[in-house]
Amino acid sequence: MIIMQQNITELQKNQFFDDGYIILKDFFSHEDLQKIETAFIRMYAIQASKILEYRKKLHKGINFLEYSTVDDLIKILELLEEKDKEALYQVQKILSQSYFVKEFSLNQKLINIASQLLNCPKEIVLFDDLGLLINRPNTKRLLYKWHTEVSFYPKRQNFLNAYLPMFFDKNLENGHMIMGKGSHKLTDVPFIEYQGYDVDSIGKKNYFVQYEVPSSIAEKFEKIPAITKRGDLVLFERNLIHTSTPNTTNQYSFASVCRIWEPTQDLTLSGEFRVKPYNNDFGRPGIDKIPKS
Ligand SMILES: O=C(O)CCC(=O)C(=O)O
Ligand SMILES: [Fe+2]
Numbered sequence: 001m002i003i004m005q006q007n008i009t010e011l012q013k014n015q016f017f018d019d020g021y022i023i024l025k026d027f028f029s030h031e032d033l034q035k036i037e038t039a040f041i042r043m044y045a046i047q048a049s050k051i052l053e054y055r056k057k058l059h060k061g062i063n064f065l066e067y068s069t070v071d072d073l074i075k076i077l078e079l080l081e082e083k084d085k086e087a088l089y090q091v092q093k094i095l096s097q098s099y100f101v102k103e104f105s106l107n108q109k110l111i112n113i114a115s116q117l118l119n120c121p122k123e124i125v126l127f128d129d130l131g132l133l134i135n136r137p138n139t140k141r142l143l144y145k146w147h148t149e150v151s152f153y154p155k156r157q158n159f160l161n162a163y164l165p166m167f168f169d170k171n172l173e174n175g176h177m178i179m180g181k182g183s184h185k186l187t188d189v190p191f192i193e194y195q196g197y198d199v200d201s202i203g204k205k206n207y208f209v210q211y212e213v214p215s216s217i218a219e220k221f222e223k224i225p226a227i228t229k230r231g232d233l234v235l236f237e238r239n240l241i242h243t244s245t246p247n248t249t250n251q252y253s254f255a256s257v258c259r260i261w262e263p264t265q266d267l268t269l270s271g272e273f274r275v276k277p278y279n280n281d282f283g284r285p286g287i288d289k290i291p292k293s
Pocket of ligand 2: 144148242
């Protein structure tokens with residue numbers, strides 16, 4: 001009998017705090033993943049079907065229920081790639097509202113483990129910013145440089161990141177995340193802020209915003225490639241530096257990412273997970289962290 005792991009061991013917990021990450025093998029079932037993969041595919045199919053000029057070009061017509069394989073998804077992504085990148089980005093927002101995606105975050109095992117790592121009761125564990133990282137072959141537009149997640153969510157004091165391959169396994173060639181082991185222990189990590197990937201793409205719309213940690217810092221740490229199979233789960237610390245790598249194959253690869261958090265340590269009253277300082281945060285005089293009991 002296979003006993004599914006409901007919690008992590010003390011050893012794994014210590015590993016998370018020492019190294020800044022843990023990789024849990026075979027965490028999600030095929031069925032868990034298939035449901036959310038299908039939700040992703042359908043939402044992209046709907047987005048493409050709404051644009052009249054693609055209707056005739058869509059390989060399975062405009063009935064979005066016909067679209068259910070990763071090849072269907074890839075064909076749609078390619079169709080919209082040139083002129084409708086923004087429409088593709090907008091799907092990310094829609095996805096987070098999906099019932100299947102919400103059900104995914106109700107995974108009891110994941111909530112148990114998150115409550116252990118965040119050191120908080122299960123009822124205050126929150127999920128945010130679930131998205132699909134699309135690693136298109138030979139495309140720099142969808143890549144991040146070395147960064148920490150806390151740069152994106154600077155007011156949030158207690159959260160972890162989840163990273164899980166979707167549709168395919170991640171290998172050394174098809175675009176994977178690399179983590180800097182132990183880098184979460186650095187204090188005060190400086191970063192460079194810009195939109196784009198290299199000098200040719202600086203300021204370009206539809207490129208990612210980067211909070212790039214200089215390579216002189218990144219190179220000090222052992223590099224851990226998140227070579228993971230579909231079904232595996234990587235959890236990593238908010239201060240851990242990590243980077244994308246380009247997909248040098250001719251096959252797409254995908255990962256889902258999300259942030260799991262709790263609000264007791266945050267000096268803000270904002271309900272917006274991404275809230276930033278110096279930018280209309282919602283506070284008031286006299287707020288403080290709630291001491292951990
Ligand atoms: O794998 C990647 O492309 C980067 C992933 C990442 O930055 C994240 O999960 O926060
Ligand atoms: Fe990241």
